[in-house]
Amino acid sequence: MTETRAAEQGGADDSWSVWMAAAQDGDNRSYERLLREITPYIRALVRQQHRSPDRADDVVQEVLLSIHRVRHTYDPGRPFKQWLTAIARRRSIDAVRRRIRENAVEIDAPLAYETYADPDANKDARASEAAEEIASALDALSPGQRQALELLKLKEMSLKEAAAITGQSEGSLKVGVHRAIKSLRARLAREGER
Structure with a gap:
């Protein structure tokens, strides 16, 4: 150097x-x-x-x-x-x-899980199955958890707005969302194992 x-x-x-x-x-x-x-x-x-x-x-x-x-x-x-x-x-x-x-x-076999050779052929079936699983999991939630989840996560309202609509405290809404998400994860994980 x-x-x-x-x-x-x-x-x-x-x-x-x-x-x-x-x-x-x-x-x-x-x-x-x-x-x-x-x-x-x-x-x-x-x-x-x-x-x-x-x-x-x-x-x-x-x-x-x-x-x-x-x-x-x-x-x-x-x-x-x-x-x-x-x-x-x-x-x-x-x-x-x-x-x-x-x-x-790992084994690289991209077609092993395909029903058809066309990659788009299975999209609709998988999407509708996933939608059914999510809908079923949401129906299993308590009404309070479902409402908190819909307002805060799906409709993206602030805690203050959701509290005004539901009459619940911000803290109880946070707990409701936390429990709803935990319940959904557990249920979807069980569905995925089947």
Whole structure:
């Protein structure tokens, strides 16, 4: 490596370290600039293990999220690039392991669940079955839960508006919606197991 290139890389590492330290102190502009500057470096690291552009992009996003989650652990007295590289390599390895596990159990047979070769042939049947299951699950709710769910989630009213219509308190409406959703999930899960 030439001295000029080493100096450039050292300069980037110094800048990144300064920006990360500023970000740790709450400077959002420094944090945004840091993320913009390190993304091509992360992408280059990730592409060493992932040739698929989609998979590489997914891993880059995972790395950026990891950096965001653990940014408080960075020590400004240490080289930033080493810290960043360690995170990128770990996320990249995690993705490789995940792909190996998925490939071991997944079988790609897109037509195995088709009744007809035409992909649109089964849409209406599946949609009407789903609509029937949802209608049946809604009918099983108590009248108060059904009303709270319809007003707050389906008609997208505010708590205040729904409380004025029903005469219930905002708290009881929240509880009603929570219980309705919980009941619907449980019932639909049981239907899905059949």
